[in-house]
Amino acid sequence: MEMIKVSIAGPRGRMGKEAVTLVEETNHFELVSVIDHKQEASAGVPVFASLEECFAHELPDVLIDLTTPEVGYTHTKTALEHGVRSVVGTTGFTAEQLEELKTLAEDKGIGCIIAPNFAIGAVLMMKFSQMASKYFPDIEILELHHDQKLDAPSGTAVKTAEMIREVRESKEQGHPDEKETLQGARGAEMDGIHIHSVRLPGLVAHQQVMLGGEGELLTIRHDSFHRKSFMSGVKVCVETVMELKTLVYGLENILE
Ligand SMILES: NC(=O)C1=CN([C@@H]2O[C@H](COP(=O)(O)OP(=O)(O)OC[C@H]3O[C@@H](n4cnc5c(N)ncnc54)[C@H](O)[C@@H]3O)[C@@H](O)[C@H]2O)C=CC1
């Protein structure tokens, strides 16, 4: 198999550390550099404070970004402008940003994968919820994460609602006259689907999709107990992005 040169942005982070290990342990991946704004990383490869400095030194085949929403967007754009493919786990991008990055990837004729969740089980949970929503259109999403997470709702919750929106008629849920006596009690709302975000120490990444029907409730739940759960998805994305000429949003679109 052809060797793939990889750079990682955010190597000291919770996900970044796991990604460094994955790349180091995969025979056909080579970690060539890391991007750490504080230059504190010690991955045994050159550490650069910015993507521009990194790319001036050597262009990797693939950039893996696991940083923050603002930085992740700028990195992905910069990488595409330099002709470098990206695998982006960072969440919190707007629909406009995704559209802009897709246009850029297609103009450059190179691949980019933005996957709000790399865990295979989470992708299945989203697909099963999408399937079930045809029969149970009243849906509430409960996402639960560690208390250091920056974005709410999670990228996974947003993607789940988007996938459901593809197959379910628009629907206002709950009583038409319902009123929040405490602001936020009904959570966020996307196309009638309510999304509730829980942040607590001890949690990693969890989501429960609750679908209610007459006298019944279907609950579809996924739990990531360890960030290793995301790494097989990262590996598939790094391999697949080499073959793409557009931006793919969501791991479900590349799994067989
Ligand atoms: N797609 C997926 O399956 C998953 C996605 N995530 C997402 O990945 C992102 C990172 O999550 P965590 O690792 O938990 O966060 P974290 O806070 O542990 O790590 C983020 C790292 O980015 C670094 N960073 C910030 N600005 C930077 C810059 N300009 N250049 C280089 N590095 C920079 C920080 O120093 C930090 O080490 C979040 O957006 C999160 O939502 C997290 C888990 C799974």
Ligand SMILES: O=C(O)C1=N[C@H](C(=O)O)C[C@H](O)C1
């Ligand atoms: O920040 C996290 O931890 C996670 N972020 C992603 C998201 O926002 O959905 C994926 C996973 O839920 C973990």
